[in-house]
Amino acid sequence: MRILGIETSCDETSAAVVEETGDAAKPWTTRSNVVASQVAIHREWGGVVPELASRQHIRDICSVVSRALAEAATTWSDLGAIAVTQGPGLVGSLLVGVSFAKAAAAASGLPLVAVHHLAGHIESLVLQNGELPLPSIVLVVSGGHTNLYLVETPGSYQLLSRTRDDAAGEAYDKVARLLGLGYPGGPAIDRLANSGDDRAVPLPTTRLTHADRNAPELKGDLDFSFSGLKTAVLRHVRAHEGPLSDAEIANVAASFQRVVVTALVERLFVAARRYGAKSVGVSGGVSANSRLRAALKERGEQREVPTFLPSLSLSTDNAAMIAAAGLRRLRAGHTASLDLNADPALPLT
Ligand code: KG4
Ligand code: ZN
Numbered sequence: 263m264r265i266l267g268i269e270t271s272c273d274e275t276s277a278a279v280v281e282e283t284g285d286a287a288k289p290w291t292t293r294s295n296v297v298a299s300q301v302a303i304h305r306e307w308g309g310v311v312p313e314l315a316s317r318q319h320i321r322d323i324c325s326v327v328s329r330a331l332a333e334a335a336t337t338w339s340d341l342g343a344i345a346v347t348q349g350p351g352l353v354g355s356l357l358v359g360v361s362f363a364k365a366a367a368a369a370s371g372l373p374l375v376a377v378h379h380l381a382g383h384i385e386s387l388v389l390q391n392g393e394l395p396l397p398s399i400v401l402v403v404s405g406g407h408t409n410l411y412l413v414e415t416p417g418s419y420q421l422l423s424r425t426r427d428d429a430a431g432e433a434y435d436k437v438a439r440l441l442g443l444g445y446p447g448g449p450a451i452d453r454l455a456n457s458g459d460d461r462a463v464p465l466p467t468t469r470l471t472h473a474d475r476n477a478p479e480l481k482g483d484l485d486f487s488f489s490g491l492k493t494a495v496l497r498h499v500r501a502h503e504g505p506l507s508d509a510e511i512a513n514v515a516a517s518f519q520r521v522v523v524t525a526l527v528e529r530l531f532v533a534a535r536r537y538g539a540k541s542v543g544v545s546g547g548v549s550a551n552s553r554l555r556a557a558l559k560e561r562g563e564q565r566e567v568p569t570f571l572p573s574l575s576l577s578t579d580n581a582a583m584i585a586a587a588g589l590r591r592l593r594a595g596h597t598a599s600l601d602l603n604a605d606p607a608l609p610l611t
Pocket of ligand 1: 272403404405406407430431432434435446447448449452546547548549550551552577578579
């Protein structure tokens with residue numbers, strides 16, 4: 263079966279066609295994955311402007327879907343279902359994808375599948391690598407989330423921990439802004455850090471030991487926190503006499519990145535040991551980070567736990583991962599009715 267995936271939760275309009283392979287070990291293959299990025303529009307404002315994002319999704323959605331079908335050599339009658347991101351995300355952005363998918367499902371008679379954006383990020387690992395050895399610990403690290411999940415059976419996601427404040431990608435974007443590196447900050451810091459000294463600027467690591475009063479069921483020591491780190495960078499920049507030189511900015515970027523990547527990888531492997539994981543995976547926009555990718559591979563080899571990453575194009579927001587997660591849900595018997603609504607705070611159950 264081929265499925266059309268649609269993703270409009272933030273500032274990328276994306277459509278993709280993903281097909282089942284019939285091979286249980288590597289269940290899906292990508293036939294097309296078209297992304298229309300709005301980065302150039304939001305860069306001017308230093309971040310995503312929700313109203314501009316939803317308007318641009320409306321302009322782009324029809325042509326993005328047409329291209330995804332054409333590149334996949336697929337017509338509407340070749341499809342078996344339509345999957346769409348229901349949430350979480352920006353409500354105006356989500357509504358464009360959800361409305362388009364409902365209209366397409368009504369017109370074509372195809373079943374509609376509602377997908378959680380983070381299920382898409384988790385399943386991007388399976389789309390890329392095939393089914394993971396289970397149990398697996400998966401870190402989803404993006405602009406909006408830094409969540410650790412235990413995956414015991416395919417399609418089940420148990421939240422183990424998450425950030426108490428800023429997401430890692432958000433910290434990247436905020437630190438980039440205060441270093442004057444523009445938007446989006448993650449790729450800019452990643453590039454610049456290569457030429458910096460990652461020990462030049464002493465920055466704090468936050469280690470949480472107590473349970474969160476708002477979520478006592480989670481084990482506190484696996485949680486993340488990045489807002490203190492961001493404030494430390496701000497203090498460093500303010501305490502500096504005059505503007506930072508290019509070399510000093512590169513040193514701050516490298517030092518910041520070292521602390522973030524260390525925190526992410528450490529907690530991932532603590533969780534892997536605690537739950538006897540047979541694999542670990544990292545997905546979401548920040549998984550495109552070169553240092554994180556290198557650290558993950560290195561730790562995986564040392565500890566003999568296989569480590570998995572999506573390709574760079576499957577790391578940041580895309581519809582192929584939504585299509586893959588949609589196939590998982592469809593095969594588990596879940597379809598949505600045509601009164602589906604976007605849910606900006608959709609929980610992952
Ligand atoms: O998953 P994603 O595309 O959208 C969300 O669901 O949030 O993630 C976007 C985030 C942004 O914060 C961006 O700065 C970050 O991923 N990012 C990176 C890199 N590429 C994107 N962060 C660090 N290094 C990168 N190379
Ligand atoms: Zn995302």
